[in-house]
Amino acid sequence: MGNEGTDRSEVVAVSRDRDHRFSKPVVDEVTLVEGWGIEGDAHAGTTVQHRSRVARDPSQPNLRQVHLIHAELFDELDATGYTVEPGQLGENVTTRGVDLLGLPTGALLHLGDDACVRVTGLRNPCQQINGFEPGLLRQVLGRAEDGTVSRKGGVMGVVVAGGVVRPGDGVRVELPEGVLEPLSPV
Template sequence: MGNQGTGRSEVVAVSRDRDHHFSKPVVDEVTLVEGWGVEGDAHAGTTVQHRSRVARDPSQPNLRQVHLIHAELFDELEAAGHSVRPGLLGENVTTRGVDLLGLPTGALLHLGEGACVRLTGLRNPCQQINDFEPGLLREVLGRAADGSVSRKGGVMGVVVAGGVVRPGDAVRVELPAGELEPLSPV
């Protein structure tokens, strides 16, 4: 299951920002810290760091330590007339060759030599995406053929094994045991 598409499953880019900005600058490498998130990123921590969630209850566990987006989304957005590159939507890790949105809750993403992220849910795209680029929200938040809400803004996870992650690193997927539960917004 390590390669769900054609070609190699890999990290395309990594990003982090010490401040709470919508976009994150692309860097050469990030260090994932077990139970914490991306070292030096504003969203790292054991409790919630996203401003809207802190305002509601700052003691909630941080299920959004790492934000991952599949580069195939950028291809889709470009075809719809938008120019989006890694880091611009605020993700920490951009992948290619992994169907992130199709993975179940609890799936493990092994990144590079030793880092591992457990998926906790879907990113719930919000108005900030339209503030970044008008019309982009309707491209990443829509309706599926069955009428359900379709969220394409990436997935969220927590770090279960630390390590350095760089562009070009392999991504290997490990599914959880038992009944698979689809990702839902966190």
């Protein structure tokens, strides 16, 4: 797991936004803070920060401190006529060469020299994606051949070790011990 046709699994872009907007501007670097998320990002915090989740129960733990998407999704979307760039789907970290959707719950993603994110689950694509580009939701949320829901909108995680992350940094996957549990939406 981790290398799919590239010489190296890496970070291709990082994004953050202090405000709750759908897309996040690409920046030169982000600082991950243990137990908090990305410094200066609206979704950082120990409790839920996504508006819909805050409305339901603001005391829930924040399992969505960091949103990661694989750049291979953008390649796939481009082949269907949709042009999507890093940060435009609201992710904080865009990777290449890592099978994010195939990771088990609890996998650790070591980003650069120091930062580490524990994967908590899948991002559940929502209707806002169609506001960004009409029809895009059906490209990132569909049905697999067996009839199950297929979510391609990336993964969510929590910061377990802080550090600065920049484009070009390596990504190393560490699988959890024991029985590997597939990702489910968080």
